[in-house]
Amino acid sequence: xxxxxxxxxxxxxxxxxxxxxxxxxxxxxxxxxxxxxxxxxxxxxxxxxxxxxxxxxxxxxxxxxxxxxxxxxxxxxxxxxxxxxxxxxxxxxxxxxxxxxxxxxxxxxxxxxxxxxxxxxxxxxxxxxxxxxxxxxxxxxxxxxxxxxxxxxxxxxxxxxxxxxxxxxxxxxxxxxxxxxxxxxxxxxxxxxxxxxxxxxxxxxxxxxxxxxxxxxxxxxxxxxxxxxxxxxxxxxxxxxxxxxxxxxxxxxxxxxxxxxxxxxxxxxxxxxxxxxxxxxxxxxxxxxxxxxxxxxxxxxxxxxxxxxxxxxxxxxxxxxxxxxxxxxxxxxxxxxxxxxxxxxxxxxxxxxxxxxxxxxxxxxxxxxxxxxxxxxxxxxxxxxxxxxxxxxxxxxxxxxxxxxxxxxxxxxxxxxxxxxxxxxxxxxxxxxxxxxxxxxxxxxxxxxxxxxxxx
Amino acid sequence: xxxxxxxxxxxxxxxxxxxxxxxxxxxxxxxxxxxxxxxxxxxxxxxxxxxxxxxxxxxxxxxxxxxxxxxxxxxxxxxxxxxxxxxxxxxxxxxxxxxxxxxxxxxxxxxxxxxxxxxxxxxxxxxxxxxxxxxxxxxxxxxxxxxxxxxxxxxxxxxxxxxxxxxxxxxxxxxxxxxxxxxxxxxxxxxxxxxxxxxxxxxxxxxxxxxxxxxxxxxxxxxxxxxxxxxxxxxxxxxxxxxxxxxxxxxxxxxxxxxxxxxxxxxxxxxxxxxxxxxxxxxxxxxxxxxxxxxxxxxxxxxxxxxxxxxxxxxxxxxxxxxxxxxxxxxxxxxxxxxxxxxxxxxxxxxxxxxxxxxxxxxxxxxxxxxxxxxxxxxxxxxxxxxxxxxxxxxxxxxxxxxxxxxxxxxxxxxxxxxxxxxxxxxxxxxxxxxxxxxxxxxxxxxxxxxxxxxx
Numbered sequence: 001x002x003x004x005x006x007x008x009x010x011x012x013x014x015x016x017x018x019x020x021x022x023x024x025x026x027x028x029x030x031x032x033x034x035x036x037x038x039x040x041x042x043x044x045x046x047x048x049x050x051x052x053x054x055x056x057x058x059x060x061x062x063x064x065x066x067x068x069x070x071x072x073x074x075x076x077x078x079x080x081x082x083x084x085x086x087x088x089x090x091x092x093x094x095x096x097x098x099x100x101x102x103x104x105x106x107x108x109x110x111x112x113x114x115x116x117x118x119x120x121x122x123x124x125x126x127x128x129x130x131x132x133x134x135x136x137x138x139x140x141x142x143x144x145x146x147x148x149x150x151x152x153x154x155x156x157x158x159x160x161x162x163x164x165x166x167x168x169x170x171x172x173x174x175x176x177x178x179x180x181x182x183x184x185x186x187x188x189x190x191x192x193x194x195x196x197x198x199x200x201x202x203x204x205x206x207x208x209x210x211x212x213x214x215x216x217x218x219x220x221x222x223x224x225x226x227x228x229x230x231x232x233x234x235x236x237x238x239x240x241x242x243x244x245x246x247x248x249x250x251x252x253x254x255x256x257x258x259x260x261x262x263x264x265x266x267x268x269x270x271x272x273x274x275x276x277x278x279x280x281x282x283x284x285x286x287x288x289x290x291x292x293x294x295x296x297x298x299x300x301x302x303x304x305x306x307x308x309x310x311x312x313x314x315x316x317x318x319x320x321x322x323x324x325x326x327x328x329x330x331x332x333x334x335x336x337x338x339x340x341x342x343x344x345x346x347x348x349x350x351x352x353x354x355x356x357x358x359x360x361x362x363x364x365x366x367x368x369x370x371x372x373x374x375x376x377x378x379x380x381x382x383x384x385x386x387x388x389x390x391x392x393x394x395x396x397x398x399x400x401x402x403x404x405x406x407x408x409x410x411x412x413x414x415x416x417x418x419x420x421x422x423x424x425x426x427x428x429x430x431x432x433x434x435x436x437x438x439x440x441x442x443x444x445x446x447x448x449x450x451x452x453x454x455x456x
Numbered sequence: 457x458x459x460x461x462x463x464x465x466x467x468x469x470x471x472x473x474x475x476x477x478x479x480x481x482x483x484x485x486x487x488x489x490x491x492x493x494x495x496x497x498x499x500x501x502x503x504x505x506x507x508x509x510x511x512x513x514x515x516x517x518x519x520x521x522x523x524x525x526x527x528x529x530x531x532x533x534x535x536x537x538x539x540x541x542x543x544x545x546x547x548x549x550x551x552x553x554x555x556x557x558x559x560x561x562x563x564x565x566x567x568x569x570x571x572x573x574x575x576x577x578x579x580x581x582x583x584x585x586x587x588x589x590x591x592x593x594x595x596x597x598x599x600x601x602x603x604x605x606x607x608x609x610x611x612x613x614x615x616x617x618x619x620x621x622x623x624x625x626x627x628x629x630x631x632x633x634x635x636x637x638x639x640x641x642x643x644x645x646x647x648x649x650x651x652x653x654x655x656x657x658x659x660x661x662x663x664x665x666x667x668x669x670x671x672x673x674x675x676x677x678x679x680x681x682x683x684x685x686x687x688x689x690x691x692x693x694x695x696x697x698x699x700x701x702x703x704x705x706x707x708x709x710x711x712x713x714x715x716x717x718x719x720x721x722x723x724x725x726x727x728x729x730x731x732x733x734x735x736x737x738x739x740x741x742x743x744x745x746x747x748x749x750x751x752x753x754x755x756x757x758x759x760x761x762x763x764x765x766x767x768x769x770x771x772x773x774x775x776x777x778x779x780x781x782x783x784x785x786x787x788x789x790x791x792x793x794x795x796x797x798x799x800x801x802x803x804x805x806x807x808x809x810x811x812x813x814x815x816x817x818x819x820x821x822x823x824x825x826x827x828x829x830x831x832x833x834x835x836x837x838x839x840x841x842x843x844x845x846x847x848x849x850x851x852x853x854x855x856x857x858x859x860x861x862x863x864x865x866x867x868x869x870x871x872x873x874x875x876x877x878x879x880x881x882x883x884x885x886x887x888x889x890x891x892x893x894x895x896x897x898x899x900x901x902x903x904x905x906x907x908x909x910x911x912x
Contacts, residue, residue: 001524003466004531010459068457075460076835087606105561107835109874149832150543169625169877176831176880375632376605379532379563418565418874421625424632 229266238272685722694728
């Protein structure tokens with residue numbers, strides 16, 4: 001019988017996370033203070049994050065040890081299986097070997113707990129009583145609620161209003177783990193009230209929700225803030241995905257993949273799978289192509305500009321050097337999925353600038369076609385975010401068929417779609433339309449930026 | 457680091473299902489023809505099921521070989537992990553060792569695909585083009601949709617109307633796998649129209665939905681019917697759960713459990729985990745207590761009567777010897793969970809009659825308390841059905857604490873609650889009330905029965 005899932009033992013969960021900064025030929029540019037435009041040091045992050053996470057944010061150590069308690073919590077769902085996609089290969093009639101790493105088996109159904117657990121752990125270590133955060137599709141808010149519950153920390157989630165309305169089950173999931181959830185923009189914060197004054201019907205955005213969560217963290221002594229993507233320490237934690245995948249491919253006696261693919265929102269999903277493979281490129285001169293798959297409706301990697309920008313809408317964060325569509329870009333409310341953040345994390349941005357990775361955009365209809373094909377050939381119904389990676393994998397597998405070459409393709413199936421059934425229903429009902437984001441819209445958003453350019 | 461999950465390799469998936477009939481001291485009484493009251497043979501099942509499944513329904517062979525193609529499909533999610541419930545043990549402060557077998561990692565989120573896959577497989581082998589079925593909470597309908605999709609068989613699901621309205625995401629899940637879903641009672645069948653004439657607002661019941669699915673199967677040449685519980689072949693397929701669990705306990709170096717617990721609806725959930733352990737009792741004289749956990753609102757095992765009854769509401773099935781509340785018993789629409797069937801499968805009924813197993817009922821509030829405690833201590837949010845087993849396990853673990861004895865308790869965590877968030881929301885909002893089913897209600901329902909008694 002052909003082996004479908006390559007598993008690892010709990011004892012094989014990696015003991016360290018991988019920090020790609022150590023291996024990058026060009027290190028990311030420093031964050032700047034928005035007023036002085038001077039590089040800022042780690043101290044300025046102290047109101048937001050516990051010390052241990054700030055250290056991880058700026059460390060240049062190549063390996064960061066995973067605390068035992070975090071590894072033990074990981075065993076609730078890790079190691080996650082690496083699947084050989086026999087069903088998808090068959091329906092595509094492709095000579096490609098397709099693998100996917102399945103991160104949907106976590107309690108909250110995505111890869112997000114990989115960083116939620118250590119973030120809650122380090123906050124607990126430093127005596128923090130409450131964590132605020134934002135969530136878009138709900139994946140991150142769920143993951144942090146689950147993690148905070150375990151460590152006995154209160155959790156306060158600002159959920160993009162469009163998702164809050166479309167995905168009541170995500171909210172209840174967070175409540176079940178004891179979190180408080182507010183639709184964003186809310187009346188609870190100055191940032192939220194300001195948006196609501198301008199547009200009482202605002203569907204919200206991740207940028208707005210971040211502003212609210214940050215405001216509620218800095219205004220209370222016992223409270224810190226947590227971010228589910230973008231930042232270096234978040235990417236660091238997610239590398240557990242790729243590190244496991246490499247062990248699993250070795251265990252299966254497989255070559256390393258030719259192509260590694262992951263969905264792209266703020267970067268942690270992509271970083272998690274791809275960075276450990278990029279390490280092989282950087283260290284051993286391998287040539288593994290790493291492709292970030294983003295939505296055509298929020299195409300910061302493929303159509304954005306590389307310059308300094310704020311991480312949030314209200315401009316409360318430091319200025320970060322990144323590919324961005326402009327910090328007040330609000331993606332069209334096509335479907336309340338993730339991947340709708342206006343910017344890309346600094347590490348990924350630098351890697352793309354240096355052409356060490358690639359990016360590709362997929363439109364809305366294409367990604368649901370890919371998701372339904374996957375559900376019907378592999379069984380698992382993927383989250384819409386995951387469908388972006390599947391769409392790229394399908395394109396590459398078809399190319400293999402056309403060219404008659406057998407490549408090995410690996411993608412990150414970052415979550416299941418159990419909470420996204422409404423989006424599938426809309427797709428079946430023909431309500432999901434191809435959204436053409438015009439060059440004018442993008443230029444308008446970017447042209448508003450008054451933030452520093454990056455010299456080329 | 458303490459091992460949390462005991463895993464098996466795909467190659468360790470059992471090669472045969474276990475048929476407890478071979479070991480039963482008293483075999484189940486035969487089904488009767490409703491008109492003649494004569495025992496009926498397997499032939500009378502031919503309009504409903506393919507030959508291979510009818511053979512499995514009546515076989516007395518102890519082991520039934522699992523086809524390779526079915527075992528390969530099982531690898532999509534099997535072997536499922538056996539968890540040591542460290543978190544739950546800690547919060548209960550119990551000396552008991554608690555294990556649970558997690559069946560929620562299947563694509564449809566419960567143990568149901570264990571039988572959906574072989575049922576679709578055998579239908580395919582015999583050239584069947586379409587399968588009809590009923591579903592209550594949606595678990596079974598989802599599982600069969602997934603299985604039929606794989607084998608290229610059309611799937612037609614009659615979904616209890618209360619659930620159809622309360623759980624739109626379950627319907628979309630079935631659509632995603634290509635199935636057609638109708639709320640039951642429907643206008644499509646004579647059985648449905650008859651119910652709607654009497655009560656246009658009927659919330660439906662499993663019994664009614666079975667009548668509709670059976671009617672739509674027997675009226676078309678290329679169509680068969682599939683049942684998700686109750687019948688012998690369904691229980692047979694589910695024994696994969698307990699067979700894996702025994703291998704896992706042996707692998708962990710654990711003693712066999714003192715107590716094995718599973719939720720009870722029609723019996724397949726319970727049979728799946730418990731029968732392989734009952735085999736150890738019957739073969740080796742062990743004394744493993746096996747407890748079936750049912751809802752107090754549908755208490756056929758703890759308050760029903762053991763006599764012949766119909767499997768459906770309209771009286772289209774053979775008469776079966778079972779614990780029943782009467783075939784037109786319609787449980788109160790408290791929450792649209794499973795476990796709401798009026799009767800128990802014949803094997804389980806005979807085992808209970810012979811006191812080889814036990815049964816326990818839990819009220820609605822108790823099971824949600826148990827589910828929330830589990831979600832907060834173990835991470836996974838369980839399906840309401842699964843909460844019944846958890847409630848029994850918690851009772852037994854508390855007893856261990858009171859008595860200062862360390863027993864080993866194993867229960868079946870038969871599914872996750874991702875599609876049941878509304879029920880949790882109702883619970884948090886105080887909308888779930890304790891439902892007292894009066895003795896009068898039960899007696900009224902049972903007294904309507906004109907079916908044969910079973911001599912004691």
